[in-house]
Amino acid sequence: MSLHVVDTSCSLHSDQTKIPIRWEAETKWDK
Secondary structure, three states, X not given: OHHHHHHHXXXXXXXXXXXXXXXXXXXXXXO
């Protein structure tokens, strides 16, 4: 799942967009 998060973050071009998505994904993965 962690790899998927990185892939999605890299796919996004907007930093402001990838930041919240990455944080949300990491939070879910942690749980």
